[in-house]
Every structure is written in C-alpha cells, then in structure tokens.
Amino acid sequence: MSKTVLTRHxxxxxxxxxxxxxxxxxxxxxGTIRCPVLADTAKKAxxxxxxxxxxxxxxxxxxxxxxxxxxxxxxxxxAPREIRPDIFIEERGDCEPETT
Numbered sequence: 001m002s003k004t005v006l007t008r009h010x011x012x013x014x015x016x017x018x019x020x021x022x023x024x025x026x027x028x029x030x031g032t033i034r035c036p037v038l039a040d041t042a043k044k045a046x047x048x049x050x051x052x053x054x055x056x057x058x059x060x061x062x063x064x065x066x067x068x069x070x071x072x073x074x075x076x077x078x079a080p081r082e083i084r085p086d087i088f089i090e091e092r093g094d095c096e097p098e099t100t
Contacts, residue, residue: 017079020056020070026077031056044073055083064088 020038021031029037033053042052046069054060055070062070064087067080081088 017082018074018077019082020052020074020078023074023078024056041070041073045069 018026020041023041024031024035024037027037029035031038033050035049035053038052038056039049042049045052045066047066051060052070055062055066062083064080064084067083067088070083071078071080079088
C-alpha cells in the first residue's frame with residue numbers, strides 16, 4: 001500500500017508551503033490535540049505534542065529555533081515563515097531571520 005501525499009500548488013504550479021494543521025491532514029491525521037501525525041512531528045522537533053498543537057492553533061508562539069526544528073521535522077513542508085512570519089522573511093526563495 002502506498003501513501004498519498006497531498007500538496008498545494010499555486011497558479012504557476014509551484015508547491016506552496018502548508019501550515020501545521022494542513023500538514024497533519026495531508027499525512028492522514030486530524031490536526032487535533034491527539035493527532036498521531038502532530039505527535040510524531042513534535043517528537044522529531046523535540047517538543048511536546050501539546051505545544052505543537054497550541055502553536056498550530058495560534059495560542060502559543062514558537063521560538064526561531066523551534067520554528068526551524070518544526071520545519072526540518074516536516075521536511076520543510078511547513079516553512080519557518082508559516083510558523084513565525086514576524087521573524088522569518090522570504091528572500092530569493094529561502095528563509096532567513098529578519099534583522100532589525
């Protein structure tokens with residue numbers, strides 16, 4: 001049995017990044033607090049599933065380091081700028097911390 005991975009595409013055919021809930025649903029999860037996909041992602045990102053759920057719902061902010069770990073745990077399907085757009089900016093196709 002093969003896994004189906006859903007992705008979003010914009011009008012130009014480019015793959016758009018997802019938020020955490022969309023990522024969980026695309027992997028067959030529910031995006032709820034007991035979602036096994038969020039739990040697995042949280043383990044890879046070295047945080048609790050509850051923390052990841054609160055971040056996904058906007059009730060908690062991730063640090064820049066945690067944002068990068070979450071992005072890595074999702075194979076960058078969820079970009080750091082999706083988690084913290086106030087810290088990360090898109091520049092020439094990559095994400096860099098914003099300098100003030």
